[in-house]
Amino acid sequence: MKKWIASFMVLVCVLVGISANGQKATGSTESGEGGIVLQVFDAHAYGLDQYAEMVKKFEASHPGVTVEVQHAPNDSQALLQSRVNSNDIPDVFDVESGTQARNYYEYAYDWSNDAAVLAKFKQSALDTGLDAQGKVMSLPWTFENMGLIYNKDLFAKAGITTLPQTMDELEQACIKLQAQGIPAFALASKETWVLGQVATHFMMDKKLGAKGVVEALNDGQLKFADMKNLPNLFRFLDLVMKYGVNKPLEVDWETSENKIANNQAAIIHMGDWCQSTLDSFNPDANLAFLPFPVSEDPNDATLLSSCNWTYIVNKNSKHLALAKEYEEYILSSTEGLKWMSDGVGAVPGAKTDMKIRGYLANDASTYLTAGKTNGWIHTSTPLGYYDLLGGDLQAYMIGQMSEKDVIESLQQFWDAAR
Template sequence: MNVFTGKERKWGSLALVGFIFTTLLAGCGSKVEPTKEVAGTPTPAAPAAATATPEVKKDPVKIVFWHYLTDRKDILTEMSKEFTAQTGIQVDIQLFGGDGFKEKTIAAAQTNSLPDILTLAGGPGDLAKFIETKSVMELGKESTDIIGKFPENIVKTYSYKEGNTYKVKDFGTYALPMDTNNMQFMYNKDLFAKAGITAPPKTWAEFLDAVDKLNAKGIAPFATGLGSWVGTSMTEPFMYALLGEEKLKATKQGLEPMVGSAWEKVLGIYAELAKHKAFAPGISTMDLPKAETLFANGQVAMIFDGSWAIGAFNQTNAAFKNYDAFLPPKPDGAVGDIKIPGGVGVPLVVSQGTKHKEETLKFMKFLLAKEQQQKYSASSFNLPANKEAAAAGGKLPDALVNFAQGMTSVYDSPIAFLGDTETVMQKGIQLIVLGQSTPEKVVKQMEDATKKGKAAVK
């Protein structure tokens, strides 16, 4: 047993005090983590670097574009890549060539699975069905900044107002044109120069004079597909000019007689052309591809054709460049303006169910802007819908520019014949060209066919 004396207790006490003091000093220099959080005492915040949430990188927006334009696959891909480079918005282009595209879009609409944007395969009646199921977006209010850049009569094609024949109740514009088309006369500048013709004819008298001059030089003046639907299309400008729109509508619907109402003058243009030996051999049964081959190879000086023919000429004879287009010449005795067949080539529509509305509309407007329209037209030989693209010229062939300017002369909507009247007229034109019938006989046959068609409707 240890026994401490008083002196020993004194030094022991001093040693204990020193140990405690030293321990306290050491504690002041070190960090002691609490083992238990005391209620009511806030825990000090950790440094920002230790608690910040790592930034999550968002995937880029991707919109889906369906189209059926096999011949324009490359240019659309190129334009989409340019759009992505400018905006960061990706575009998944899906091409569905051949038949079945229309049915595919109908099925997609029924299952609410349309892509963000697509080319419409069909006319205003087809689009009306998509509107009825609320599958497509009204674009008029969404596109006020660009809608004025298209010819008004073209925008009307896919616009629905009160009293529309398709019974669309949600009024508005539901498609915008990516390209357009119309039909005019085209002429070979070299052959015109050879015949001493310095400018395209503007009147019917000048047209016949050009025919005579071409014949005098041994040049076949004219060819087109009179053996097909083209017969009606070529006749339409003269219907509007010689009858006027109201009388044309009344006679086609059987409300007024055709006989004695200037229809004889309309068909009389073919009798005059035959008299002046305007037609290439075989014209009465000729189809349009045959006529296009003759024109592209310099075998005829003029053709009545659509703006799409420029691409056909390039495929047939890429060296053939020196040609241009002009509106049908106004005939003597005209009471109305020349109106030509034409309309929207490829309509663009946007899905009502798109999850990327802003990005999709931006892409649509990109495709329809002047620069892209010029690039698209120069590559595909299709007519630009944007008036600014056509007016700028430059990269576009002269004929394409003149076709584009002619869009203001396209009639708003066709006035249909009743019954078999159109077939009777087309056959009659062929017989007039062959000298086997007369305008008067054909008009009487057309009137009889109209009466039968009207009776059948009742």
């Protein structure tokens, strides 16, 4: 679902299959010296140097233990599933929260009775690791936050002194930007995953929350045609077509981020995971989050936040106590918090006052603290959601499908999948 930052790709290609402490991730449970080998599967491409240092310190405090990490940010789902199919399940592994994580809960240790461990995490983060019975089957990594990102300098140039909170205000901002010759949007419309994420802002019902919306869709109590804000999704796409860059369906995620970082467009939709890419394009870019206006009620404006990745302990691990200790260590210890806050530059799911590197994550943190965020819907959608809805929205943008066509297509897809 998430696009890994391009600046790490060369490094990742070198590191895939290499453990954080420099050893090959062979999947073996044997140690040449007869010690314990803890197998870890990690799908991330961020903060690898800090991760390696974190592992070294864990090993140093556990003589005779070797932590063998398979870093697999590319095709992580296929690689993990292959290991599961081969009965080579890691002692600790991470997956995306929601639909994917639930596929692995049959192998997961239940943390529900580990009160001292659970107390170290924010409740909203823990909620992303619950099964249908409310048991805590995984522990959260970091919050990832997404919404509209705007260029402060271009807004100032256009005389926009107050952030738009409604659809009408957003359109007026577009008009002011156009008057200064500034494209309002560089939405990455070539990417079906971006359009799929955009759509979820307009699906959100704050009274239900993200989980409640998905449950209502699954049991048939809620229909897409009845979502009060969903028609504004199409109004938003109309604004993108009218006030955005030329040929918006040719704009990919990297181009989108490049344009906003270099003052070539005022607004994109993305998450704080793109911080490193933005910095690589222009470290002096003056950017911040803009909660997404989705109606004429300012209270509906949304910044979506979730712990999108979650760590599972294999309940059948030969070294269960050690695996639990390691997972708790990387997610809530001082070393783990440094890895997430400084190495990755993200807000940990664990409770901490540690300073976060990265202006977008810090900006999002203010909304989190103020309770002005909602959860993610798209991680709980049926498999195939992005391709279906993203493709339909692209068809709408070029006039090949109507608003009614798209909504009916989405409803049919969801009904068939649930």
